Amino acid sequence: xxxxxxxxxxxxxxxxxxxxxxxxxxxxxxxxxxxxxxxxxxxxxxxxxxxxxxxxxxxxxxxxxxxxxxxxxxxxxxxxxxxxxxxxxxxxxxxxxxxxxxxxxxxxxxxxxxxxxxxxxxxxxxxxxxxxxxxxxxxxxxxxxxxxxxxxxxxxxxxxxxxxxxxxxxxxxxxxxxxxxxxxxxxxxxxxxxxxxxxxxxxxxxxxxxxxxxxxxxxxxxxxxxxxxxxxxxxxxxxxxxxxxxxxxxxxxxxxxxxxxxxxxxxxxxxxxxxxxxxxxxxxxxxxxxxxxxxxxxxxxxxxxxxxxxxxxxxxxxxxxxxxxxxxxxxxxxxxxxxxxxxxxxxxxxxxxxxxxxxxxxxxxxxxxxxxxxxxxxxxxxxxxxxxxxxxxxxxxxxxxxxxxxxxxxxxxxxxxxxxxxxxxxxxxxxxxxxxxxxxxxxxxxxxxxxxxxxxxxxxxxxxxxxx
Amino acid sequence: xxxxxxxxxxxxxxxxxxxxxxxxxxxxxxxxxxxxxxxxxxxxxxxxxxxxxxxxxxxxxxxxxxxxxxxxxxxxxxxxxxxxxxxxxxxxxxxxxxxxxxxxxxxxxxxxxxxxxxxxxxxxxxxxxxxxxxxxxxxxxxxx
Numbered sequence: 001x002x003x004x005x006x007x008x009x010x011x012x013x014x015x016x017x018x019x020x021x022x023x024x025x026x027x028x029x030x031x032x033x034x035x036x037x038x039x040x041x042x043x044x045x046x047x048x049x050x051x052x053x054x055x056x057x058x059x060x061x062x063x064x065x066x067x068x069x070x071x072x073x074x075x076x077x078x079x080x081x082x083x084x085x086x087x088x089x090x091x092x093x094x095x096x097x098x099x100x101x102x103x104x105x106x107x108x109x110x111x112x113x114x115x116x117x118x119x120x121x122x123x124x125x126x127x128x129x130x131x132x133x134x135x136x137x138x139x140x141x142x143x144x145x146x147x148x149x150x151x152x153x154x155x156x157x158x159x160x161x162x163x164x165x166x167x168x169x170x171x172x173x174x175x176x177x178x179x180x181x182x183x184x185x186x187x188x189x190x191x192x193x194x195x196x197x198x199x200x201x202x203x204x205x206x207x208x209x210x211x212x213x214x215x216x217x218x219x220x221x222x223x224x225x226x227x228x229x230x231x232x233x234x235x236x237x238x239x240x241x242x243x244x245x246x247x248x249x250x251x252x253x254x255x256x257x258x259x260x261x262x263x264x265x266x267x268x269x270x271x272x273x274x275x276x277x278x279x280x281x282x283x284x285x286x287x288x289x290x291x292x293x294x295x296x297x298x299x300x301x302x303x304x305x306x307x308x309x310x311x312x313x314x315x316x317x318x319x320x321x322x323x324x325x326x327x328x329x330x331x332x333x334x335x336x337x338x339x340x341x342x343x344x345x346x347x348x349x350x351x352x353x354x355x356x357x358x359x360x361x362x363x364x365x366x367x368x369x370x371x372x373x374x375x376x377x378x379x380x381x382x383x384x385x386x387x388x389x390x391x392x393x394x395x396x397x398x399x400x401x402x403x404x405x406x407x408x409x410x411x412x413x414x415x416x417x418x419x420x421x422x423x424x425x426x427x428x429x430x431x432x433x434x435x436x437x438x439x440x441x442x443x444x445x446x447x448x449x450x451x452x453x454x455x456x457x458x459x460x461x462x463x464x465x466x467x468x
Numbered sequence: 469x470x471x472x473x474x475x476x477x478x479x480x481x482x483x484x485x486x487x488x489x490x491x492x493x494x495x496x497x498x499x500x501x502x503x504x505x506x507x508x509x510x511x512x513x514x515x516x517x518x519x520x521x522x523x524x525x526x527x528x529x530x531x532x533x534x535x536x537x538x539x540x541x542x543x544x545x546x547x548x549x550x551x552x553x554x555x556x557x558x559x560x561x562x563x564x565x566x567x568x569x570x571x572x573x574x575x576x577x578x579x580x581x582x583x584x585x586x587x588x589x590x591x592x593x594x595x596x597x598x599x600x601x602x603x604x605x606x607x608x609x610x611x612x
Binding site: 102103106107110119120122123125126129130151152153154158160168171172173185186204205208299300310311313314315316317318319321322323 | 487489492494495496497498533534535536540541543544545547548551552553555560561562563566592593594595596597598600
């Protein structure tokens with residue numbers, strides 16, 4: 001082949017996303033420049049499957065565990081408890097359990113695999129236009145203070161923050177998730193149990209998931225108790241019943257621990273849905289009257305529980321804005337704003353070590369910052385110092401975002417639950433995840449710190465005049 | 469031929485002088501709505517009335533997509549009852565309106581904006597953040 005005389009070309013490189021354009025393939029007749037799909041050049045930290053149809057966060061968290069627990073518990077129920085119950089009671093029991101199980105699994109998968117409402121990053125032209133409009137008095141070597149813009153929503157002042165990573169002013173209710181490195185619309189929280197952010201587009205799936213899971217665990221729990229009761233009555237007592245049906249014991253234990261947290265979580269999210277709030281807003285106390293002198297409430301609420309519920313759960317389904325399966329226009333491949341250029345070499349996005357490295361540094365940073373102030377979260381095991389002091393000074397308030405809450409005794413407020421339990425489905429496993437749970441407020445590896453002011457920007461308004 | 473291929477040709481042949489970005493208007497909340505303020509850069513190119521009409525029509529279309537009413541609730545409830553599997557086979561109301569919007573923008577480009585050396589970009593391609601208007605240098609098209 002003629003092209004071997006020019007340079008040794010790795011055939012695999014021709015089909016990988018980082019394939020170089022045709023200029024390096026002078027005689028390559030068989031592989032013209034392949035049009036890449038947008039998911040292949042997506043700058044955020046997500047993984048894609050099925051050619052862009054499925055999107056998950058980079059770290060799948062404990063999604064396999066969640067799924068495994070649900071499948072195993074339900075499987076044991078169907079195999080070991082249902083035959084007895086069908087014989088002694090009614091055939092409806094496995095039918096109901098089956099319907100609930102299907103609901104749970106489908107809504108879990110939809111929550112995990114759906115784009116939560118990621119906002120695509122601003123293209124260079126757009127970013128430049130915004131920069132022009134901001135009064136930028138700092139020099140290029142000094143990072144300017146976080147930029148904010150004030151707008152009026154329903155006659156209430158709302159501050160929009162500038163996202164340095166995505167190079168745009170975040171729309172209201174949008175927040176930047178540090179783990180996924182994306183701005184997500186109507187950001188609720190990043191849930192490690194489902195391995196994805198929960199935002200505008202998948203909140204209803206998430207809510208369906210936790211509600212149906214509450215019903216399923218309660219149902220299984222009740223059925224197992226009934227089964228054991230019936231067995232012990234007709235047999236030789238409770239101990240014998242337990243020995244005859246050991247699977248029931250497993251189910252009992254799992255369900256018992258799950259019910260507390262899941263029912264609590266469902267109740268909390270029902271409250272959020274009814275008041276049209278997000279977990280993020282509730283934790284930060286954005287609309288609570290404590291932080292404000294005037295009695296201004298949530299500007300997004302319709303002040304009617306039924307309307308709020310309908311809007312949040314049954315409202316129109318917005319489209320995905322990131323167009324994962326669209327093709328990247330050939331001449332626009334250099335236009336996408338990515339943070340690749342600013343990445344230190346060891347932090348390249350495709351580095352498989354980044355996952356563990358990032359998580360480790362994150363855990364260390366969280367551990368250190370949680371030592372700086374007395375946290376609400378039960379202590380994290382590590383005490384290694386964070387890698388960047390400057391980050392610590394800005395993040396000192398971050399893991400406990402609502403400044404008004406006391407450092408201890410936070411169990412009083414119901415709203416505190418999300419800090420400890422954004423998705424605490426299995427209470428016994430909480431300790432492992434405490435370090436990573438507040439992570440949804442924190443930026444991930446240090447390189448991105450300069451780009452994520454997030455909730456750190458309590459700095460005064462730079463005096464930017466809104467465009468309107 | 470210049471008319472039918474004008475949009476593609478515009479992108480490839482004419483020189484881009486500048487771009488104007490119409491930002492979102494959040495005064496009514498998080499619904500998709502763009503500011504109707506007439507940008508200064510377009511003063512010499514297009515009639516203010518025409519521009520405002522385009523943006524207002526776009527705003528109305530987006531409002532229709534996000535309208536809360538019996539139909540959208542029905543769709544939502546049906547989806548919930550089928551464990552959201554219905555979205556796999558059915559196009560949502562929002563998507564249908566987005567197609568309408570895309571057609572409207574293409575039509576506006578062909579009839580109004582391309583002859584004036586302007587090009588509207590569908591906001592969905594910019595994540596519904598901005599309406600990007602590309603201003604091309606004022607020269608005859610199709611000369612290359």
